Amino acid sequence: xxxxxxxxxxxxxxxxxxxxxxxxxxxxxxxxxxxxxxxxxxxxxxxxxxxxxxxxxxxxxxxxxxxxxxxxxxxxxxxxxxxxxxxxxxxxxxxxxxxxxxxxxxxxxxxxxxxxxxxxxxxxxxxxxxxxxxxxxxxxxxxxxxxxxxxxxxxxxxxxxxxxxxx
Amino acid sequence: xxxxxxxxxxxxxxxxxxxxxxxxxxxxxxxxxxxxxxxxxxxxxxxxxxxxxxxxxxxxxxxxxxxxxxxxxxxxxxxxxxxxxxxxxxxxxxxxxxxxxxxxxxxxxxxxxxxxxxxxxxxxxxxxxxxxxxxxxxxxxxxxxxxxxxxxxxxxxxxxxxxxxxxxxxxxxxxxxxxxxxxxxxxxxxxxxxxxxxxxxxxxxxxxxxxxxxxxxxxxxxxxxxxxxxxxxxxxxxxxxxxxxxxxxxxxxxxxxxxxxxxxxxxxxxxxxxxxxxxxxxxxxxxxxxxxxxxxxxxxxxxxxxxxxxxxxxxxxxxxxxxxxxxxxxxxxxxxxxxxxxxx
Numbered sequence: 080x081x082x083x084x085x086x087x088x089x090x091x092x093x094x095x096x097x098x099x100x101x102x103x104x105x106x107x108x109x110x111x112x113x114x115x116x117x118x119x120x121x122x123x124x125x126x127x128x129x130x131x132x133x134x135x136x137x138x139x140x141x142x143x144x145x146x147x148x149x150x151x152x153x154x155x156x157x158x159x160x161x162x163x164x165x166x167x168x169x170x171x172x173x174x175x176x177x178x179x180x181x182x183x184x185x186x187x188x189x190x191x192x193x194x195x196x197x198x199x200x201x202x203x204x205x206x207x208x209x210x211x212x213x214x215x216x217x218x219x220x221x222x223x224x225x226x227x228x229x230x231x232x233x234x235x236x237x238x239x240x241x242x243x244x245x246x
Numbered sequence: 247x248x249x250x251x252x253x254x255x256x257x258x259x260x261x262x263x264x265x266x267x268x269x270x271x272x273x274x275x276x277x278x279x280x281x282x283x284x285x286x287x288x289x290x291x292x293x294x295x296x297x298x299x300x301x302x303x304x305x306x307x308x309x310x311x312x313x314x315x316x317x318x319x320x321x322x323x324x325x326x327x328x329x330x331x332x333x334x335x336x337x338x339x340x341x342x343x344x345x346x347x348x349x350x351x352x353x354x355x356x357x358x359x360x361x362x363x364x365x366x367x368x369x370x371x372x373x374x375x376x377x378x379x380x381x382x383x384x385x386x387x388x389x390x391x392x393x394x395x396x397x398x399x400x401x402x403x404x405x406x407x408x409x410x411x412x413x414x415x416x417x418x419x420x421x422x423x424x425x426x427x428x429x430x431x432x433x434x435x436x437x438x439x440x441x442x443x444x445x446x447x448x449x450x451x452x453x454x455x456x457x458x459x460x461x462x463x464x465x466x467x468x469x470x471x472x473x474x475x476x477x478x479x480x481x482x483x484x485x486x487x488x489x490x491x492x493x494x495x496x497x498x499x500x501x502x503x504x505x506x507x508x509x510x511x512x513x514x515x516x517x518x519x520x521x522x523x524x525x526x527x528x529x530x531x532x533x534x535x536x537x538x539x540x541x542x543x544x545x546x547x548x549x550x551x552x553x554x555x556x557x558x559x560x561x562x563x564x565x566x567x568x569x570x571x572x573x574x575x576x577x578x579x580x581x582x583x584x585x586x587x588x589x590x
Contacts, residue, residue, distance in 0.1 A: 086444060088445050088447055089447070090447070090502045091436060091447060091448060091449045093451060093500035094451075094498070094500070096498035096499055097498050100498035100499075101496065101498065101499075103496075105455070105494070106454065106455055106456050106496070106497060107456050107458050107494075109458075138456075139427065208537050211457065211535070211536070211537060212537070212539065213425050213457065216428075
């Protein structure tokens with residue numbers, strides 16, 4: 080077999096792309112907003128909740144548009160569940176801010192506006208990073224966190240994929 | 247002044263300044279033979295005479311006495327042609343796979359500087375010279391003047407390249423891989439065996455994209471494996487990183503690959519050389535998503551060295567090499583063979 084002195088660098092043949100695929104909505108749409116902080120309760124038992132709104136077209140999520148209310152400790156719960164059950168490296172949460180819970184501060188402590196905004200932004204980053212992870216998407220706890228009204232801390236941890244599916 | 251020199255020389259012997267000599271090895275075809283660059287252990291690039299399997303190594307050994315007029319007593323002068331493998335973690339042991347010796351002079355004495363001719367005919371050089379992270383394979387000539395207390399020796403390193411011709415079978419690599427329900431791609435590379443100055447032509451076709459990809463690249467990874475059994479050690483080195491896509495792809499998109507290998511420092515694939523080491527190459531396709539998560543697929547490719555000497559003389563070399571195994575020298579037949587191929 081003789082080959083020419085100059086290599087053939089022409090592109091390999093490929094199917095032309097379907098125009099619906101080219102110009103249609105992407106299959107990877109996933110956006111989560113953490114917003115609308117509300118202070119619940121009175122006195123020393125007050126806490127802040129945030130609205131967590133998810134919009135997606137990923138088939139793995141049952142609801143394509145969901146809205147729930149969560150507080151910081153719920154995010155901590157999710158982080159702990161994922162660290163225990165999945166093999167992923169879970170990104171960090173914004174700080175616990177224990178100092179802000181001490182009395183005799185000059186400011187509003189945990190309910191200082193700038194702090195709440197900082198925390199809100201950190202939580203939004205955290206949940207977006209996790210929800211996009213293919214391995215995290217398999218975990219029951221993530222779906223419960225994002226799409227069920229309240230978190231059942233006595234739930235049975237598990238994977239969302241059908242265990243019995245053989246290829 | 248003759249007497250004066252004699253006194254000095256006697257005094258020198260008295261004080262232990264014996265006669266010594268410088269050795270110089272010169273190849274007969276030093277003027278015409280090509281040189282090739284080869285990186286040494288410390289990273290320096292030097293040029294050495296280039297040889298191929300089956301070629302004769304011939305030349306002269308010049309022994310130049312340091313102090314003229316004084317004899318050099320010796321236990322024999324010889325020249326060796328050696329091919330050896332040296333594992334860095336076991337420096338004391340050299341594994342010689344080629345070891346030839348020619349005696350140049352029987353034990354005696356040299357009264358003046360002398361030149362000796364040598365020829366190693368049609369030497370087998372089965373492997374390519376290689377200097378790596380944990381192992382070195384080298385060929386060299388070593389001329390030695392043996393003496394009672396300390397030998398005088400000189401080494402001349404050469405470089406050997408192993409050549410191949412276009413492989414008869416060279417199928418493309420085509421595979422569908424992915425993460426269930428998340429990312430499915432089909433990748434294709436036009437060949438499985440590439441020569442060192444070849445071009446990798448390929449494509450990545452996206453069947454399903456449910457993650458947010460930011461960037462895709464192809465890396466060339468060289469893996470040097472030394473040791474056997476439980477002591478196997480792999481040294482991976484990323485020779486090249488080549489971005490092939492910047493931005494998010496969607497279903498149905500095809501991304502072309504065109505990667506010129508000549509720009510990278512690579513060796514041919516070396517498999518289980520003398521049962522001591524291997525050097526293999528892999529293409530690593532890497533996709534990186536918005537959150538820096540990496541998805542990759544590694545695929546081995548075979549690299550080979552294409553000769554740039556004319557086909558006619560190549561077959562002449564091959565004919566010479568084949569004579570070693572056939573046992574009979576049949577110059578008429580091989581000559582007519584090479585003439586035929588030259589005419590075609």
